[in-house]
Amino acid sequence: MGYYQIDCFKIHLTILRILGVWPTENPSPCYIYLSGLFVFIFTVLYVVIYTMNFYFLPQQLEIFAEELIFYFTNVGALSKALAFIFLRDKVKKMLEMLESDMFQSDNPEEIKLIQKAKEKSSFYWKITAGLSVSANTVNVFLPFVVHVVFNVKLEFPVCRYSFIPEQYEAIFLYPAYLYQSIGITSHMLYNVNIDTFLLGVMFLAMAQLDILDRKLRKVTDVCVHTNAPSGSIDKMIDDENAVAEIIKCIKHYDAVSEYCKLIQEAFSEILFVLFSSGSCKICMCLFRFTMPAETKYFVFLTLYTVVMTLQVMVPCWFGSRLIEKSSQITFSVYDCDWTPRCRRFKSNLRLLVERANRPITIRGGKMFLLSLATFTAIMNSSYSFFTLLRHMQSR
Template identity: 25%
Template structure:
């Protein structure tokens, strides 16, 4: 059977990460060349500069709760984008090693049946990628085009509240600041979106490997039961290692994403409560909140898939033809079944597990923060 390349489903994802300076070619890391200079320049001038202008602006509007929340709920996402870049680049060699490991024989689908099995999680990831991309790109388009849609060019309002060492209400200062924010937010968006979906892809890979292992276990036959069982045990051990390494790489990113998204949802709901009538500003805030909710849902959903698929492994062990095996083989099978009783979970530094129950808890927390802000504002 033709060799399956696990990089193929995420090829567009990796290409877009390369366009923003986050994915050097091949399995290598950064080298002293033009691409390294481009990555550093982009991070400092675009991501760093945009964040700095918004952080400084907080000190100018901290007495105005409405203006303060309007600045913070966007700035938190942008600051998180910088943190994501740091952890991603720091762990880039490990990530590329994981992709290299996934393309070894042990992780490949071995039959046409297994090829069909993994198509389902692959299609789900692609659907999630497309839907999430549409929501996010529409949201950013609304943010960047809102001043034009509201016909507010005369007021010289920028898409995002920020501080600059010049008067942005004059030409060509306004045009320069507008173009700078336009470039910054699209660069940050492409990086953020594809970093998130790459994390989803790695979680999808783990759940797909659990399905391949389940199929191998169910189809153990009497002739080669012992040797193939040893291969399954080694495969399970590698899946656990893959999940542990992936979790160690992304747990701080996941924690930061959940925390900032919860705060951003609460602040966005507060901003929506201050708008009297439906306009482009309200639509922009609603689109932003929808993007945040979708992002958290996908994190929790793909994490939940790993837990569900790993729960199926003990059942697959029981469904194998174990009754007719020798005592030594049955002993190995029993050990594997006991090790599989504890499901694989993706956590945020062991504070909480990515699951659908966590998603509900996040929604409750966001609503509590929103209620607190509304109470403070009413006083």
């Protein structure tokens, strides 16, 4: 059938291939070497230099807080890039499952549900990519243009690089600025494409649960002899057809559960770092609000805090939606005409209900459940850390 579902990830995987974390089936030695070099220089080494820079920072709390805000973002991007490299096989297996016969359909209503999930994935990528590219352009390219045109002092877009001696600042200004610009742009692209890729695979999982919900409500529609007496051939044929359909639904539910398990295995570390660093970023943003700064910096800080909050909230929101849809299976199964069916059908129905009583969930690092309750806990912990820092600052 070709790429029926995963073609909505074409743009994600193309960009990640350019960034060196998603090679083709048989990558050339040249691609392997260049991609590894790119990831090391602009992702791994980038964070190492950033970490080293803290030792040379001036002993000013507001400067230290500003550097920490971007530092957690860069650590998050590093974790996403490395996870995609080392857990690539699980991601490929996940995509193969989406193209398996179990997840395909010829029913127009079910195809419409899948198409809707694909459109939602593309919509979130366009919104996220548009906002991120615009913000990155303002942060990286606009200061350079202003510097060239109006001869304004050029500030580094991300990190101060305080370890560079003052007498060599003029020499390293443009190379360091270019290095930071490429690094922060690649990190932005990692964040955009991996975050929206995660949302996309979750949208398709929820679409499969919607399809399963529809199938269960109509699982007895194959029974055409509604008035057939018990023990008759027509009654037995209807029962056999109904049993075959409920078994298909059980296999479909098992496949969706296995697919969501693959999502967790592939993105567990990413989600753990996302939630951990998200809490730290929000805390440091709140803490920086308590210190003096220019108005334009407070505007930036406000927008950055909102974006970081949404970065944590959006996957938690759809994680809750996934739990709700999987829990709905236990109710939709009773909407079919199950009472006149045979004992074997009812046994299989009860088996499906027992399995569905444990909702499908996704966890980050086997600790954080992807749900709105986790988002609330993260916001509470951010505020608790903030009050602790304020208390230490006032002493």
